[in-house]
Amino acid sequence: MTSVKFDPRTIEGIKESLKELSCCSNYLQDLDELAGLHKLEVLDLKHNEIKNLTETLNVLQNFPNLTYLNLKDNRVREAKEYKKRLLGSQHFNIETLDEIRIPAELRRHYIRITETTRPDSVAEAVREEFESLPRGLREEVEIGFLYLVGLKSKQNL
Numbered sequence: 300m301t302s303v304k305f306d307p308r309t310i311e312g313i314k315e316s317l318k319e320l321s322c323c324s325n326y327l328q329d330l331d332e333l334a335g336l337h338k339l340e341v342l343d344l345k346h347n348e349i350k351n352l353t354e355t356l357n358v359l360q361n362f363p364n365l366t367y368l369n370l371k372d373n374r375v376r377e378a379k380e381y382k383k384r385l386l387g388s389q390h391f392n393i394e395t396l397d398e399i400r401i402p403a404e405l406r407r408h409y410i411r412i413t414e415t416t417r418p419d420s421v422a423e424a425v426r427e428e429f430e431s432l433p434r435g436l437r438e439e440v441e442i443g444f445l446y447l448v449g450l451k452s453k454q455n456l
Contacts, residue, residue, distance in 0.1 A: 314338075318364075322347065330358040340364045345371040352378035359391065366394045387413030 319341040320333070327347040331354075333339075339362045349355060352375050359365065368385070370376055376397070378384075385393060386401060387409035394401055432440065 329354055334358050334361050337361060338364060341367040343367075343369040344373065345369045347373050349373040349375045351375065352381060352384060356384060356388070363392070366392055368393050368396055369398055371397045383409055383413060
């Protein structure tokens with residue numbers, strides 16, 4: 300079987316083996332009905348009404364083998380950090396996004412950016428950098444920081 304007309308009732312019987320799915324121009328607003336398709340490698344969703352990036356990413360995490368994803372002509376592409384969140388996640392192995400082949404080096408770059416911009420990673424990196432400073436310099440930085448915090452507090456009074 301190479302294709303199936305999209306209908307959530309037909310998905311149930313083939314969800315353990317389906318590798319390619321095209322749901323173009325079906326007015327889809329979310330991917331909830333596709334969540335059980337763990338074998339998917341190719342998912343073409345162009346020309347739909349998918350809007351919410353967070354919900355979309357949550358469903359896409361169920362597809363560990365997904366290498367091709369097409370969300371062209373969906374409002375989800377307008378979301379802030381759309382490419383970064385899709386390509387920078389360790390959960391995804393997308394090689395082609397929206398009909399554009401993504402070089403492995405660019406994907407690694409997105410992953411590095413994502414890892415270093417997460418709040419916990421940034422805080423940890425700053426703490427490690429601060430602790431690596433010589434003691435005298437650390438004290439100078441602490442004094443300067445406390446001075447700035449004090450100025451900020453006085454301005455807010």
